[in-house]
Amino acid sequence: MSRQASRRPPTRITIALNARQTQRAPLLLPANASTDPSSPTSIRKLVFKAAQAKLRIGKPSRVFVAGFGAELVGEEDWERGVRNDVSLLISAGEDYIGVIRDAGVHPKANPTCPIHNLASAAALDEHALTQLRTTAHSLPGLVHAVGQPNLHPGTKFPIGAVFVSQRWIHPPLIGGDIGCGMAWYRTRLSRGQVEGDRGRKVAEKLRGMEGAWRTAEARERWLEDEWGMCGAGEEWDGSVGTIGAGNHFAEIQVVEEVEEGCGLAEGEVVLLVRSGSRGYGSSILKKYTAEGQVSLKEDSAEAKEYLKEHDSACRWAKANRNLIALRFLSCLEPGEPAWSLGKKDAHVEDIHDARTKWPPVVATSEDTNERTASSPSPGIDAYIHRKGAAPTLSPGTCLPLSILPLPGSRGTPTLILAPQFPSSTSRGLDNAVSLAHGAGRSMSRAKALSTLSQKYQASSLLEPRGGKGTWVVCEAKDLVFEKAAEAYKDVEAVGANLVAFGAARRVGWCRARVSYKCRDERGGGR
Numbered sequence: 001m002s003r004q005a006s007r008r009p010p011t012r013i014t015i016a017l018n019a020r021q022t023q024r025a026p027l028l029l030p031a032n033a034s035t036d037p038s039s040p041t042s043i044r045k046l047v048f049k050a051a052q053a054k055l056r057i058g059k060p061s062r063v064f065v066a067g068f069g070a071e072l073v074g075e076e077d078w079e080r081g082v083r084n085d086v087s088l089l090i091s092a093g094e095d096y097i098g099v100i101r102d103a104g105v106h107p108k109a110n111p112t113c114p115i116h117n118l119a120s121a122a123a124l125d126e127h128a129l130t131q132l133r134t135t136a137h138s139l140p141g142l143v144h145a146v147g148q149p150n151l152h153p154g155t156k157f158p159i160g161a162v163f164v165s166q167r168w169i170h171p172p173l174i175g176g177d178i179g180c181g182m183a184w185y186r187t188r189l190s191r192g193q194v195e196g197d198r199g200r201k202v203a204e205k206l207r208g209m210e211g212a213w214r215t216a217e218a219r220e221r222w223l224e225d226e227w228g229m230c231g232a233g234e235e236w237d238g239s240v241g242t243i244g245a246g247n248h249f250a251e252i253q254v255v256e257e258v259e260e261g262c263g264l265a266e267g268e269v270v271l272l273v274r275s276g277s278r279g280y281g282s283s284i285l286k287k288y289t290a291e292g293q294v295s296l297k298e299d300s301a302e303a304k305e306y307l308k309e310h311d312s313a314c315r316w317a318k319a320n321r322n323l324i325a326l327r328f329l330s331c332l333e334p335g336e337p338a339w340s341l342g343k344k345d346a347h348v349e350d351i352h353d354a355r356t357k358w359p360p361v362v363a364t365s366e367d368t369n370e371r372t373a374s375s376p377s378p379g380i381d382a383y384i385h386r387k388g389a390a391p392t393l394s395p396g397t398c399l400p401l402s403i404l405p406l407p408g409s410r411g412t413p414t415l416i417l418a419p420q421f422p423s424s425t426s427r428g429l430d431n432a433v434s435l436a437h438g439a440g441r442s443m444s445r446a447k448a449l450s451t452l453s454q455k456y457q458a459s460s461l462l463e464p465r466g467g468k469g470t471w472v473v474c475e476a477k478d479l480v481f482e483k484a485a486e487a488y489k490d491v492e493a494v495g496a497n498l499v500a501f502g503a504a505r506r507v508g509w510c511r512a513r514v515s516y517k518c519r520d521e522r523g524g525g526r
């Protein structure tokens with residue numbers, strides 16, 4: 001077991017008999033258990049062993065996810081299906097028993113919901129496409145679905161997808177990382193200070209980013225914005241200012257090329273932060289899906305509460321990104337007065353707001369209140385659910401955001417995209433006023449770990465080579481491979497899809513010099 005794996009918390013699941021679901025038992029899965037069912041240390045073996053001992057099932061042979069009925073067969077199924085608090089039903093060979101508990105989920109609820117697929121044939125993942133179609137046609141109230149070119153499979157619902165609904169809200173289509181987004185922050189560093197071997201020195205300076213920031217009072221103050229407090233209590237607020245798991249990162253990038261007037265300048269050094277609402281967002285998702293429900297009726301008390309909490313988590317996520325940036329920039333630019341004040345306003349951010357009018361109304365800068373001729377009818381209230389996608393309109397004003405980042409991976413470029421609203425896309429309606437917010441995975445984490453750890457020495461993935469790559473701070477060995485550049489789709493192809501569709505223009509690109517994921521702050525070096 002690696003040192004890092006032993007430090008990761010175990011996954012809490014429940015196992016139950018498929019044939020008699022009242023017979024159940026809790027089970028803790030160690031972090032180093034493998035999702036590969038053929039491995040001697042597989043989760044499947046642990047689950048079967050526990051089922052024999054605790055549930056007294058003679059010959060367990062099949063496993064289903066309770067409430068969904070999805071069978072866990074291959075490695076990808078195990079990787080997607082096993083999460084904290086999931087209930088697995090163990091079968092002795094019989095088919096899944098039980099109703100699909102999702103409130104309002106009917107296979108033909110929406111047979112006519114239009115689906116726009118922005119991905120080219122080369123990037124298509126059949127499983128993700130099936131999830132996109134099934135979701136669009138089964139959840140109530142969906143009026144529009146979009147597969148972005150970063151489309152890839154999720155546990156049940158796809159990632160890199162946008163779903164627009166009326167009268168219904170579907171929290172799982174947003175997921176647990178509510179408000180996950182990106183922001184570029186200006187730095188005062190010059191290109192020369194981060195180029196080549198100097199990048200290593202910059203990486204060395206990045207310390208003190210892990211763990212709680214300052215005191216509980218300081219964190220509470222940080223979580224106050226123009227609308228008041230968005231703090232969620234110490235259990236969650238303790239992690240504000242930390243990057244967290246998943247594909248989150250903070251990266252020092254040089255703007256290699258950019259069109260004038262976009263808000264970034266060629267040659268400048270920027271910090272790109274990607275993070276979300278950490279444990280707070282996932283606690284909200286859990287709360288509203290605890291009974292296995294997927295859909296909330298817009299006028300229900302639950303839906304109203306969810307929206308309130310969703311908005312608060314979006315504000316929390318934004319405060320989190322700002323604080324991460326503060327922590328980084330105060331290492332890099334000690335004494336910089338703007339940073340000692342805390343918040344620096346020179347940044348571009350994708351802002352999440354679920355509510356909108358449908359069809360969307362793209363405002364012009366001349367008059368943000370007047371509808372453009374392109375919007376065919378006064379909109380009706382709708383909800384845009386984005387997972388792995390970013391909005392292209394600023395909430396409130398409905399003005400187009402000038403630029404959005406499209407990060408590839410720690411070793412490949414981040415494209416600078418300008419959202420477009422041509423009539424060929426019905427003024428942004430076809431792509432649901434959203435763009436892919438990353439290249440997306442081409443390999444599951446498990447596959448990346450098993451194949452890339454055979455192919456590369458970890459150290460070779462942590463340094464730039466031949467003008468490519470970046471200095472990487474990633475002191476968790478598994479993550480070196482799971483997040484290697486090869487585990488992601490080709491960002492240029494994903495960007496080209498968006499451009500070909502008419503959803504964006506490529507106005508420039510950045511290359512990372514230092515990419516920060518996590519540091520072992522208990523004394524270990526790289």
Ligand SMILES: Nc1nc2c(ncn2[C@@H]2O[C@H](COP(=O)(O)O)[C@@H](O)[C@H]2O)c(=O)[nH]1
Binds near residue numbers: 410437
């Ligand atoms: N520039 C970087 N891009 C990265 C890194 N790790 C992942 N990524 C890209 O961003 C998205 C993350 O999206 P998510 O919704 O899956 O969180 C991912 O698809 C990659 O394309 C990185 O270290 N640097």
Ligand SMILES: [Mn+2]
Binds near residue numbers: 177181247
């Ligand atoms: Mn996220």
